[in-house]
Amino acid sequence: MSTLTGVGVSPGVGVGPAHVLAYEATVPDPDSRHGGDAGDAEAELARAGRALERVAADLEERGVRVGGEAREILQAQAMMARDPGLADGVARLVEAGTSAARAVYEAFGHYRDLLAAAGGYLGARVADLDDIRDRVVAVIEGRSMPGVPTGTGQPYVLVARDLAPADTALLSPDVVAAFVTEQGGPTGHTAILARALGVPAVVACQGVTSIVPGTPLLVDGASGLVRPEPSDDEVLRAREAAAARKAGQASAKGPGRTADGHAVPLLANIGGPRDVAAALEHGAEGVGLYRTEFLFLDRAEAPSEQEQEAAYLEVLDAFPGGGVVVRTLDAGADKPLAFLPPGAHEPNPALGERGVRLFRTHPEIMDTQLAALAAAASRSSARLQVMAPMVATAEEAAWFAAACDAAGLPSAGVMIEIPSAALRAADLAVRAAFFSIGTNDLAQYALAADRQLGALAGLQEAWQPALLDLVALAAAGAAERGRPCGVCGEAAADPALACVFVGLGVTSLSMSAPSLPAVRAALARHTRQQCHLAAVAARAASSAGEARAEARSHLPGLADLGL
Structure with missing residues (x-):
């Protein structure tokens, strides 16, 4: 069987026989009724x-x-x-x-x-x-859930359609050499727990459950490669590469910067206060994306100003003197809020009233959030920056900046996730104090590829040359007005792509905390000029795969790091 590829979410190399966990949850009969009285x-x-x-x-x-x-x-x-x-x-x-x-x-x-x-x-x-x-x-229904097997005599590779956090939490490297799932992603709790437990893991590996139980597997939790029936030489090379990655990442300390000293702040994406510990553990210099939706979703009433202030202050206090970028509520028909009256039916919510557009319809929600942010900032030494999602025009950027000014928030920026914003970035930068590029939505709108549709995942690939062109336009527009322009999202977690972004003019990178060490090491091995040459080569390519290969040819330090 040929090598399979997934998303590496917990570094390390694991080798052992495959134990395929086969379980399909039953769906209760839709017509199932009780007696009625x-x-x-x-x-x-x-x-x-x-x-x-x-x-x-x-x-x-x-x-x-x-x-x-x-x-x-x-x-x-x-x-x-x-x-x-x-x-x-x-x-x-x-x-x-x-x-x-x-x-x-x-x-x-x-x-x-x-x-x-x-x-x-x-x-x-x-x-x-x-x-x-x-x-x-x-x-x-009186059924038992399957458990992870123990006592098999030798460490095995656990293979499953997906693993629940409740099961993952009980895994031990002494029993499970690695695990591979067909589903899941890098920000899921299963991936987070795998990293915390030190178990090599690969997720989103299509076809892995078709592997015959007992087949020897080599799993590389950094590269995402899963190799059935590996040779002794392949196992040795994989372990040597893993050792090189670990040593290279350990050698890169301190703030993010290129080999010639160009500073590139490395920041963490968080979804609430509970993610702060991991950000600090992995050396985040601040927060590049604080998603505030967790405060608003699944509740009958909007969170009070006091509740919001407490949640914002807890994160700000974790980075005294550092920067924290908060994205205001990103909701709409695609993320409905129970405490808002239902709007008109939107046949395509991704193109509807969401993000900053929702604020204009419900200014009371924005006013409360901005007031809470201003109150939290007044009680902290951290540098708070606030940005609006889904900004399409210079007029929207100016409107949001004025609202932030009125609330006492001097640093108002915008997300660049709509092609029009990237194309006219210099106009938006007249009022926007900074940009943060959201590559997922930018790819969705630029390539007409629904980010929720797995069949179009190839068009969501951040290496698409058209997407790189838009990133370059946004960074150039920001630079024209002397504004910083970061990338927030897991595209920045790819060490090679992180170097390309720097070569395109991006000034900071924000990602999930565990990805920070590899990106820090990759930048430290390459000069700004090498990053620029890699970016030029990637944009000149005609496909995502070619862009990746061409960029890596200008980034020799990646191989030294085992990346």
């Missing part, structure tokens, strides 16, 4: 309540057993199972005659749709919800 409804509701509590207690117990970051993640999952809104949804469905198992399945579906529509960091939480739902349904 009050007694039956009460009994069904009690069954659902006991199952939810049993799963919540099990998640808590697992977290206590493992401790550390796993405990926080599993406690958060237990809170999901005990969510009062979820219980109310289950009760309404049961009272209408739905069986307990089906009611739980449908109630979770509402929350699942909210997170899936959000995409990115929040979308990665969908897998957590699915796992809790499936565990509760299994308890109601």
Whole structure:
């Protein structure tokens, strides 16, 4: 079988026989009903309540057993199972005659749709919800969930369609040499736990579950390569490359900079205060993207100014004297908010009233958020910068900057994620104090490729030359007005692409915290001129694959680092 490729999310090399975990959750019959009278409804509701509590207690117990970051993640999952809104949804469905198992399945579906529509960091939480739902349904139906095998005699490579955090938290490098999943992403809790536990891991590896159980596998958790039946020489080379990566990353310390001393601040993307510890651990110089949606989604009332202020201040205080870039609420028809009146039906929410456009329709939401940010900034020594998502025109940039000025926030920037903003970047920079390029949405709109549609993943590739052209235009427009221009998103986590971005004129890079050491090491091995030559070569290419190959030919230090 040929080598498979996925997304490496936890570095290291693991070798062992494949143990394929085959499990498909059952979907309760949509027509499943209970007897219909009050007694039956009460009994069904009690069954659902006991199952939810049993799963919540099990998640808590697992977290206590493992401790550390796993405990926080599993406690958060237990809170999901005990969510009062979820219980109310289950009760309404049961009272209408739905069986307990089906009611739980449908109630979770509402929350699942909210997170899936959000995409990115929040979308990665969908897998957590699915796992809790499936565990509760299994308890109601008297079935057991599959466990990760132990005591097999030798470390094995665990292969699965996906792994739940509850199972991942119990993995040990002494038992599991590595794991590979067909689904998942770099910001999911499963990936986070793999890194915390030190288990090499690859996710989004299509076709891996078709591997015959027992097949020897070589897994490289940094490159994302999965090699069935590797030779001894292949294993040796992989381990040598992993050692080189580890040594190279350990040697690169301090602020991000190129080999000739050009400063490139390396920042962390976070989804809330709980992500701060990882950012600090991996040497983030600040926060380049603080997603604030976690405060707003899945609640009946908007968060108060005081609640928001506390959440912002906790992050600001973690970076005294450093910079923290907060993205204002990015919501709309694709991420509906229960506390706002429903707007008109939008046949294509990605092109509808979202981001800064929503603020213009509901200025009270913006005013409260900006006031909370200003209050938090007044109590911290960190440098707060605020940016608006989905800005398309210079007029929108000026409108947002004026709103920030009125709130006492002097540094107002904009996300560059719509092609028009990149094309007219110099005009937006008249009022915008800085830019941050969101490559996922920019690719979606530039190549007409829905970011949620797996079949079009190739068009979402950040190496697409057309996307690199837009990044170059945005950086040039910013430079023309003397404004900084960063990239926030996992495209910046690719060490080779990070060098290319610097060569295109990008001034800072923000990514998930565990990716920072590799990017820091890659920049430290190359001069600014090498980065420029790599960028020129990538833009001259005619395909994403060619752009990557041409850029790497100008970045020899990547091979030395085993990247």
